[in-house]
Structures are given as C-alpha cells and as structure tokens.
Amino acid sequence: MKRQQIKPDHTLEPDPDRVVRIALDLVEKIRDEDPRRMFDELTRLAERHPAKYAQVTMALAAFVNPDEGMVALEDRVWSITEARVAQHISAVAG
Numbered sequence: 001m002k003r004q005q006i007k008p009d010h011t012l013e014p015d016p017d018r019v020v021r022i023a024l025d026l027v028e029k030i031r032d033e034d035p036r037r038m039f040d041e042l043t044r045l046a047e048r049h050p051a052k053y054a055q056v057t058m059a060l061a062a063f064v065n066p067d068e069g070m071v072a073l074e075d076r077v078w079s080i081t082e083a084r085v086a087q088h089i090s091a092v093a094g
Helices: 016-032 035-048 050-063 070-093
Strands: none
Touching: 016 035, 016 050, 016 070, 035 050
C-alpha cells in the first residue's frame, strides 16, 4: 500500500503574533526538549508548511542582535549545549 503524500501548504500565517509565539516556543524548546524531537518537528513544518517555516525562521533571525558579534552568539549556543549535556550526565549518574 502506498503512503499518501501530503501536499505542502504554501499559505502564509496571516497573524504575525502567532508567528512570534511559534518562534518563542522554539527558543524555549531548544533549552528544554530533546533536540531530535525538535528537529523532527521543524522538518515536518518545513515539509508541510514551507511558507510558515520561512516566516518563523525570519522571526528568529530578527531576534538576533547582529551587533553582538559571533563570539557572543557562539557563547550562547555553547551554554545551551553544555547545560543539556550536564542534564544528561546527571540523569545517567543519578
């Protein structure tokens, strides 16, 4: 049996507040959830709703202050990563 292919929805999200809420949810999820689960969720959004995915990506890009510089951005990514690794180590050790 063939799996029915879902046709992508190229409709823009008309409510900019909803786009911002989705982007902010991602900001929280990257710190709290399993990154593989988040990756799968984002992949599905990009496949099924590419226009909304683009809107959310653009909102996330707007959140970043380019004047901070790459070092500050890298430090932020590393701090999130290190916190996640520490969480997993303490869960395994405990």
